[in-house]
Amino acid sequence: MNEANVGTTDQLIVNMGPQHPSTHGVLRVALTLDGERVVSADPDIGYLHSSMEKIAERLDYRQYISYTDRFDYLGAMCNEWVFVRAVERLAGIEVTPRCEHIRLLMAELNRLASHLLYFGAMGIDTGATTVFLYCFRERELILDLFEWVSGQRLLYNFLRVGGLRNDLPDGWVEQCHAAMDALASRVDEYDTLLSENRIFIARTRGIGAITAEEALAYGFSGPCLRGCGVPYDLRRVDGYSLYPELDFEVCVEEGGDCLSRHMVRSRELRESIKIVRQVLARLPEGEVNVPVPRRLKVEPGEVYERIESPRGELGCYLVSDGSDKPWRMHWRAPSFYNLAPLDRLCRGHWMADMVAVIASTDIVLGDVDR
Amino acid sequence: MSIHTIGVIIKDWLIGLLAGWGVPVELSRLLIEVLTWAVGAALCIIAIMLAALVFIYLERKVSGYIQSRLGPTRCGPVGILQSFVDVIKLLLKEDIVPAEADRVLHTIGPILFLAVSALAYVVVPWDEGGTVAGKVDAGVGVLFMAAVGSMGLIGIVVGGWGSNNKWSLLGAIRGAAQMVSYEIPMLLALMCVVLQAETLSLAGIVEDQKGSIIAWNFLRPWMWLPVVLFLISGVAEINRTPFDIPEAESELVSGFHTEYTGMKFALFFLAEYGNLLLVALIFSVLFLGGWLSPFGYPDPLRLPGIIWLLAKSLLIVLIVMWVRWTLPRLRVDQLMGLAWKLMIPAGFVALGVMCAVIMLGWA
């Protein structure tokens, strides 16, 4: 009976985005629908393109730091960190231990803030509005910390080549401890409210599933890849910065579906809290800056530096011709690669699953388009 | 003193007055009958409008407290005038109709939705003898309510189709499927109550529960399944989370009312909150003893029955709001599966249990 209907009805082509409540910014997906089934989902990007990489060629290394904040605006500290790491490696600058600790601390706090926002967005996209506001309430604690230390809540411009804009203010560490305590008790609440909800599980289990091989072929990284059962976390794989000395677990879930990706982030929240507490406990005293010339010129050469951003492998490729500006720079933006298999993830699912899939890849359009 | 007695007194006085002016008694009776209908109907309309104003404010406050926010605070003390201000805003908003839309359908959609949602109010027993169309209720009250209740989807489909917008169309199709499907478990739950009360009249169902709280239907164990079925299908019939798939703002932008602005949008909203009140009222009538006082009949506190009815309905409304602000949304196929594969079989089980209870003579 159903077979007889095939071919007698038209497929509907719908623009989902750029102005849509749950495409997380200005993603446009050209959706072909048969009834409510997704026949194909064609992501159309570029609405937030801002020439990030070309701009770098006109600015010196110090000036560009404030630009790095602006593409993946939910992980600004990580963007700054990978950029200054790249420049420091080119220039052969070694930062002080306190500076390294604070940078790592900022990156982990940023991961918490980003994952909290993901949690809320996932909730609101599946229809649970309350968890969104709860997550924002807790994210506020972290943004307050950022505001206190850098004067900014979203785009921090806090890291410098060879150091930081400033040291931590007095009382900041205690405040950070308090925020972690508050957060730790509430993460369980989110899981009760959202992750363990039967409707939520029904909406996400088996949806947008992808195998580990395919995920690797598409260039997945971060929580999306770890949701496919691949224990690939640059913090362990590369062991950059102080991560080898810290005790944390690489969260891996089998399944590769929306729920696995969700659970990876949910567990990473707890791991990040653990990391922040460890770093706070061993934070050394001392200077945060090493002397760097005002006009920093680096030797000709190229460098690729990568770190684990909240969204995955964030890479910064720099080519220097010996002047005070990069000759060429390129961002390896994790969202771009995580968005790539959207059609593969959504095909055959329901229109409503699109929303869950987009939310679970946790893309930031600024990061995709750069 | 119940509404009914007041009505009778006023009627008698009016007949006397008209007789004094030389109007034949037969004619004046008819005139007064029509006048009563008009007053009753006007009161129902006012009830819907008030329900919308109060519930929108309440919803915003309740959701605010659930989400650790404050909700509206600026207009009037604790934001109490917020709804009125919203009405003024919506009145002054430009009415935007897409150039390619069907203007006629686009306009009659919300009117139809509202008018139909008001209809079911005629059989609500507000108080002892206080039903607007008492005779309709005495004959086919439950059936009338059920029949009229599902007609609202015509408004949704007309509006959604008339918009010539794909999101609206998807929303309208979903709405139609959903409201049709959840009609059946609702009818089955209603049937259990009818079996218990031996009447199709809503007023009669309340009469059947006469007594204190222990005589009410919701405390009878064989009514627990119908209570759950009715509450779930009631929430589904009025398209609220977790069953708000016709609107589903994160998927369909705004569903069937995507292309509506200003007053037309307000009418949809008004009707939705009118429906919310209706479901709460009917639930109270069926399972919570309607206008009866929990302390027994006659009410030892001597409060008008309508107060009790509204208090019970408010409780139900608050529960429905609580659910809305807690749960995620179901997907369209899960929603249909729930109705056809779980709720309808469960409805027949409830019906069977009810029959058995009657055969055993427990009821």
Add this chain to the structure above:
Amino acid sequence: MALEYGPVAVLLTFGVALGVAAMVTAWLLRPSDPYAAKQAVYECGMEPIGPAWSQFYARYYLIALVFVVFDVEAIFLFPWAAVFKQLSAATAMGAVPLVEVAVFIVILLIGLAYAWRKGDLEWTR
């Protein structure tokens, strides 16, 4: 008889009147400044690709068919439900009223099971 439904007619009139009155009031008060971009169909800020009025696959027509069966069934059952207690109390009748209705319902349930088996209760597309 027809007079009994008077209040229904009056309320329907009032309901429509409320809608019309609200729209007329708004029409008198509101600004009106339509232009092409404003009157475009909303499709997330893009020009719509094709009209919405297409031969769209509407799953609910099958569901509507099953629904009609059950709705009609409900119409038949309600009068029975209203008198069932009385009938079953009359000892002469015994289980007859129950069995009769059970036969009716079972036939319908077989229909439901058939539709279920055929997959017509699935929202396939």
